[in-house]
Amino acid sequence: xxxxxxxxxxxxxxxxxxxxxxxxxxxxxLVILPHIDLLLxxxxxxxxxxxxEFSLINYVEFFTExxxxxxxxxxxxxxxxxxxxxxxxxxxxxxxxxxxxRGKGKNALFLMCLIPFWVSELVxxxxxxxxxxxxxxxxxxxxxxxxxxxxxxxxxxDAAIMVxxxxxxxxxxVVPLVxxxxxxxxxxxxxxxxxxxxxxxxxxxxxxxxxxxxIASGCIVVFMLTLGNYLxxxxxxxxxxxxxxxxxxxxxxxxxxxxxxxxxxxxxxxLSSVIxxxxxxxxxxxxxxxxx
Amino acid sequence: xxxxxxxxxxxKHLYAGYIALFFIYLSAPxxxxxxxxxxxxxxxxxxxxxxxxxxxxGDSDPYIGIxxxxxxxxxxxxxxxxxxxxxxLSVTVGTCNAFLFERSQFPGKNFxxxxxxxxxxxxxxxxxxxxxxxxxFIANGVEEAIGWDLEFLRPGLFLVIIGQFAFITTITTLxxxxxxxxxxxxxxxxxxNLGATRRAALWTITIPFLKPALIGAGIVAFLMSFExxxxxxxxxxxxxxxxxxxxxxxxxGSTPVLNALSLLLMLVSGxxxxxxxxxxRDKKS
Numbered sequence: 001x002x003x004x005x006x007x008x009x010x011x012x013x014x015x016x017x018x019x020x021x022x023x024x025x026x027x028x029x030l031v032i033l034p035h036i037d038l039l040l041x042x043x044x045x046x047x048x049x050x051x052x053e054f055s056l057i058n059y060v061e062f063f064t065e066x067x068x069x070x071x072x073x074x075x076x077x078x079x080x081x082x083x084x085x086x087x088x089x090x091x092x093x094x095x096x097x098x099x100x101x102r103g104k105g106k107n108a109l110f111l112m113c114l115i116p117f118w119v120s121e122l123v124x125x126x127x128x129x130x131x132x133x134x135x136x137x138x139x140x141x142x143x144x145x146x147x148x149x150x151x152x153x154x155x156x157x158d159a160a161i162m163v164x165x166x167x168x169x170x171x172x173x174v175v176p177l178v179x180x181x182x183x184x185x186x187x188x189x190x191x192x193x194x195x196x197x198x199x200x201x202x203x204x205x206x207x208x209x210x211x212x213x214x215i216a217s218g219c220i221v222v223f224m225l226t227l228g229n230y231l232x233x234x235x236x237x238x239x240x241x242x243x244x245x246x247x248x249x250x251x252x253x254x255x256x257x258x259x260x261x262x263x264x265x266x267x268x269x270x271l272s273s274v275i276x277x278x279x280x281x282x283x284x285x286x287x288x289x290x291x292x
Numbered sequence: 293x294x295x296x297x298x299x300x301x302x303x304k305h306l307y308a309g310y311i312a313l314f315f316i317y318l319s320a321p322x323x324x325x326x327x328x329x330x331x332x333x334x335x336x337x338x339x340x341x342x343x344x345x346x347x348x349x350g351d352s353d354p355y356i357g358i359x360x361x362x363x364x365x366x367x368x369x370x371x372x373x374x375x376x377x378x379x380x381l382s383v384t385v386g387t388c389n390a391f392l393f394e395r396s397q398f399p400g401k402n403f404x405x406x407x408x409x410x411x412x413x414x415x416x417x418x419x420x421x422x423x424x425x426x427x428x429f430i431a432n433g434v435e436e437a438i439g440w441d442l443e444f445l446r447p448g449l450f451l452v453i454i455g456q457f458a459f460i461t462t463i464t465t466l467x468x469x470x471x472x473x474x475x476x477x478x479x480x481x482x483x484x485n486l487g488a489t490r491r492a493a494l495w496t497i498t499i500p501f502l503k504p505a506l507i508g509a510g511i512v513a514f515l516m517s518f519e520x521x522x523x524x525x526x527x528x529x530x531x532x533x534x535x536x537x538x539x540x541x542x543x544x545g546s547t548p549v550l551n552a553l554s555l556l557l558m559l560v561s562g563x564x565x566x567x568x569x570x571x572x573r574d575k576k577s
Contacts, residue, residue, distance in 0.1 A: 130325065
């Protein structure tokens, strides 16, 4: 009896282990160990061929070279700005979908919000290039209605990068906002009006506090994606886009300086984690609630 | 604010106008890309030179249509190959993970759950370089120790598949877990009471229940792999997947053949997106 129970539990253990094997291989070989190795590579200096020594030189270089440091700060500031802009533009739209429109129109509008994001980011950015370039659609439109005398180049500046980043991130803001606003009971808003509130005070005191979890998760995801974006700043910003992921790419692929590229990668990871962590703490959320 | 509260007409129209502007903003780039696929000009820009189908079917230089552009077609093939393997691997591992996290108790479960969510908050470029550095470390270690040159651990398609798999598995795990959580375990117990073996109960009761989530996760995994750029960029070797090939062309400046290709991609991914929404919708309502 006890023997068979032992065999049974042994079999169960083995089954669990087999089930856990893919998970463990995935997490250790592709997530945990590579990032530890990245940290180790960033902490070494190449002495000669195949010879390395522990050193902080890569980090020292980052903090003493203004170009790297400025690019880092610039990327962070512009990402925060893009996140705020996405929130401001996306919030009224989400509210409209969740609260104002009813019936079939609601699903149709929501689906219309989603569809552009099934299309590759490359295609979307390509669309913005055709719209914004000197010989592009908007430039021609401006000339046609007589606002501009000659071709206007709207590509390759920070505003173009911002337009592309906000566009690319919109889905990740609208989806959590719509779902959280959907759960807001209409009677709360009605009660607010009965008690003498107006559109502004009700938005401030009822709608926004209720939507806070959605705002937090939307902002976190958008910030992270913006910070790690390569394509949009590179194609819409041109040579002067100065995005930090481009520095990482240059160190790795163009200069073949893996040590300093790893240090840069690690610094970006730290920046992204710190801001995500601060965002979670401020909004009293956990990671599993936000992405799960 | 809400329909039950009367609002001045002016505000209502203002709000509706804003929503209309928003959707123009959303659709403008996609419409422009599609329309210029039919422009009879060497560049995807104004002015409009009249309609043509040359960017789809043309075969004389410089009017090479997408169906005759062997380099681009080849890269579509490469992307499909990568996406196929990423889908198979990530759905399989995602299913195992879902059972593990939803059904089993084991030490360190919470820690492993948090780590398995982490690929979503690691920027794609960093995931790419960390896998590049680590696989290079292993390849060099093996070469020094026993002299084998493990070619597949150098930048190339194997690493691209592995790199995309690393974060797409998180998404398949979440999708499949969400469905498994809704499953009523008593159905499985009933099957066991009626004499089914564990395996038979799994294959006839649980897996059919999970099927919508498995298909949905598969479609999402395929599309995410097909469209991935950041991770792929760091791991790619000589065979360029589609996004990398298109990126190179875009930087050089290309003919509207890219518009034609983009239009086809939009149609396919839009269709797959609708399919996945349709498959995952519960039949009850």
